Amino acid sequence: MQSLLPPSPNNLTSPALRLARLAPTRLPVFKCAYRSDSVHFPNGVGSSRADWQSSCAILASNVVSQQPHTPSDKSGTADHVASVNGHKTSVDLDIVPIEKLEDDKSISPPPPPRALTITDYSPAPMHGSQLRVAYQGVPGAYSEAAAGKAYPKCEAIPCDQFEVAFQAVELWIADRAVLPVENSLGGSIHRNYDLLLRHRLHIVGEVQLPVHHCLLALPGVRKEYLNRVISHPQALAQCELTLTKLGLNVAREAVDDTAGAAEFVAANNLRDTAAIASARAAELYGMEILENGIQDDSSNVTRFVMLAREPIIPRTDRPFKTSIVFAHDKGTSVLFKVLSAFAFRNISLTKIESRPHRNRPIRLVSDSNEGTAKHFEYLFYVDFEASMAEVRAQNALAEVQEFTSFLRVLGSYPMDMTPWSPSRGGD
Numbered sequence: 001m002q003s004l005l006p007p008s009p010n011n012l013t014s015p016a017l018r019l020a021r022l023a024p025t026r027l028p029v030f031k032c033a034y035r036s037d038s039v040h041f042p043n044g045v046g047s048s049r050a051d052w053q054s055s056c057a058i059l060a061s062n063v064v065s066q067q068p069h070t071p072s073d074k075s076g077t078a079d080h081v082a083s084v085n086g087h088k089t090s091v092d093l094d095i096v097p098i099e100k101l102e103d104d105k106s107i108s109p110p111p112p113p114r115a116l117t118i119t120d121y122s123p124a125p126m127h128g129s130q131l132r133v134a135y136q137g138v139p140g141a142y143s144e145a146a147a148g149k150a151y152p153k154c155e156a157i158p159c160d161q162f163e164v165a166f167q168a169v170e171l172w173i174a175d176r177a178v179l180p181v182e183n184s185l186g187g188s189i190h191r192n193y194d195l196l197l198r199h200r201l202h203i204v205g206e207v208q209l210p211v212h213h214c215l216l217a218l219p220g221v222r223k224e225y226l227n228r229v230i231s232h233p234q235a236l237a238q239c240e241l242t243l244t245k246l247g248l249n250v251a252r253e254a255v256d257d258t259a260g261a262a263e264f265v266a267a268n269n270l271r272d273t274a275a276i277a278s279a280r281a282a283e284l285y286g287m288e289i290l291e292n293g294i295q296d297d298s299s300n301v302t303r304f305v306m307l308a309r310e311p312i313i314p315r316t317d318r319p320f321k322t323s324i325v326f327a328h329d330k331g332t333s334v335l336f337k338v339l340s341a342f343a344f345r346n347i348s349l350t351k352i353e354s355r356p357h358r359n360r361p362i363r364l365v366s367d368s369n370e371g372t373a374k375h376f377e378y379l380f381y382v383d384f385e386a387s388m389a390e391v392r393a394q395n396a397l398a399e400v401q402e403f404t405s406f407l408r409v410l411g412s413y414p415m416d417m418t419p420w421s422p423s424r425g426g427d
């Protein structure tokens with residue numbers, strides 16, 4: 001779809017998808033809201049959320065008249081049924097008030113609901129429908145770029161929190177969520193590891209995105225005028241040394257996402273504040289690039305994982321990675337034993353991360369000589385280079401299960417094998 005309005009800093013007020021909008025009764029509002037925010041790759045570059053909102057208002061007012069119902073229509077409740085992931089849902093029913101349907105004798109009653117078929121559970125969208133990918137942030141965020149890299153023709157759906165992106169997939173409003181999990185400079189994004197466990201989505205892919213940060217300010221603003229720099233905490237951390245080298249010893253403030261920082265500066269006409277964000281964010285929100293490539297290392301990369309309601313079927317015809325999470329059981333050297341289950345089978349580990357075990361944060365160990373000792377309890381997240389279709393991986397996990405009280409496979413998915421290229425401007 002084409003945007004109806006040119007992006008302008010005056011059109012920057014529409015928020016990303018929010019938790020409250022996910023209540024089922026609000027779906028029509030939500031549907032419109034996310035459409036207004038979404039970006040289609042590759043043609044959608046340049047369409048702001050405000051543009052979409054305008055198109056949406058028009059779409060919403062036309063939605064009934066554009067979908068005539070005829071008795072020959074064999075597709076069930078086709079006139080008021082939306083397609084999510086290629087599957088029919090009844091979300092649009094709410095767009096026509098029930099009373100209106102009852103009063104208006106010219107509108108025939110909807111036929112009975114269509115029976116579910118096996119394809120309703122397909123993890124991929126059905127032919128012709130565009131993959132919808134939820135991400136945290138607003139257009140111009142790196143997560144949006146990651147969605148575009150993973151699924152070049154997708155419709156990227158901005159969400160105001162990671163939690164919302166997860167829920168959008170769980171409620172079939174989106175087909176995938178894209179989640180940053182680690183950065184080459186800043187390290188792990190811990191909160192997202194916790195979210196992976198709290199939700200039941202599956203990792204179905206990964207992308208590594210070169211992250212090229214710019215210092216953005218309103219047109220005409222010079223570095224000397226600045227007394228504040230705002231951005232996502234990861235972006236601030238990735239540019240810490242460069243900011244100091246540039247003589248910018250100004251207050252640094254964390255906000256939810258990089259592009260949101262640019263949007264905020266533009267919307268509030270803040271002439272003393274700069275944002276760290278992408279070149280695309282500068283373009284979308286009418287900002288100027290004061291400094292290009294301010295990440296402390298030119299090979300700055302963030303790794304994202306893609307999440308879906310269903311796992312993909314693991315294969316062996318290309319390199320796969322598998323991500324697991326486990327908790328210790330009683331005994332000694334448990335971590336060593338678990339890791340050796342992989343080492344003995346020549347399976348390389350690419351990542352290990354520990355997070356506090358929230359359900360069981362402390363282990364009490366009785367020791368008659370020293371009194372009662374307390375240990376912190378952890379959950380361990382491990383990524384290894386093998387597919388769950390491989391016998392050696394299955395055997396390794398069978399062994400791991402013997403030493404652990406809890407084990408979950410988060411996903412087995414193709415590795416991102418894109419050849420290495422340093423970050424470019426505009427990423």
Ligand SMILES: O=C(O)C(=O)C[C@]1(C(=O)O)C=C[C@@H](O)C=C1
Binds near residue numbers: 136143257302
């Ligand atoms: O704020 C954004 O633009 C994001 O997509 C989030 C995020 C992150 O969470 O790490 C993604 C990539 C960069 O490392 C900086 C920020």
